Amino acid sequence: MSLALLLLAVVLVGVVAALAAGRIRGGLEEPVTSRPYREPLPEGPLSAADLDEVTFTPALRGYRMDEVDAVLERLRDELVRRDVEHARCEEQLAALRAASPPSEQG
Numbered sequence: 001m002s003l004a005l006l007l008l009a010v011v012l013v014g015v016v017a018a019l020a021a022g023r024i025r026g027g028l029e030e031p032v033t034s035r036p037y038r039e040p041l042p043e044g045p046l047s048a049a050d051l052d053e054v055t056f057t058p059a060l061r062g063y064r065m066d067e068v069d070a071v072l073e074r075l076r077d078e079l080v081r082r083d084v085e086h087a088r089c090e091e092q093l094a095a096l097r098a099a100s101p102p103s104e105q106g
Contacts, residue, residue: 040054040056041054046079047079047083048076048077048079048080048083051072051075051076051079052076054072056068
């Protein structure tokens with residue numbers, strides 16, 4: 001009985017070593033997903049509307065959706081605030097340029 005177990009152990013170690021060395025081909029295939037691939041955010045500058053479109057795929061051990069939604073909402077509000085501030089600064093700059101006399105180039 002012990003000779004059979006020893007022989008089985010030697011064969012098992014040999015198979016594991018052959019797999020590790022790449023001598024035996026096979027194994028698992030590449031994983032397949034059933035969800036469509038979608039970039040979470042577009043390339044380039046982001047807007048608040050871009051964050052409105054972000055969704056996350058639920059997973060067994062994923063993030064709490066309410067926490068993710070709260071962070072995205074905060075980021076969206078910050079982008080809106082910055083967009084408004086940027087537009088106000090651009091208007092002020094345009095008004096200053098229009099009010100100042102053209103500089104003489106010589």
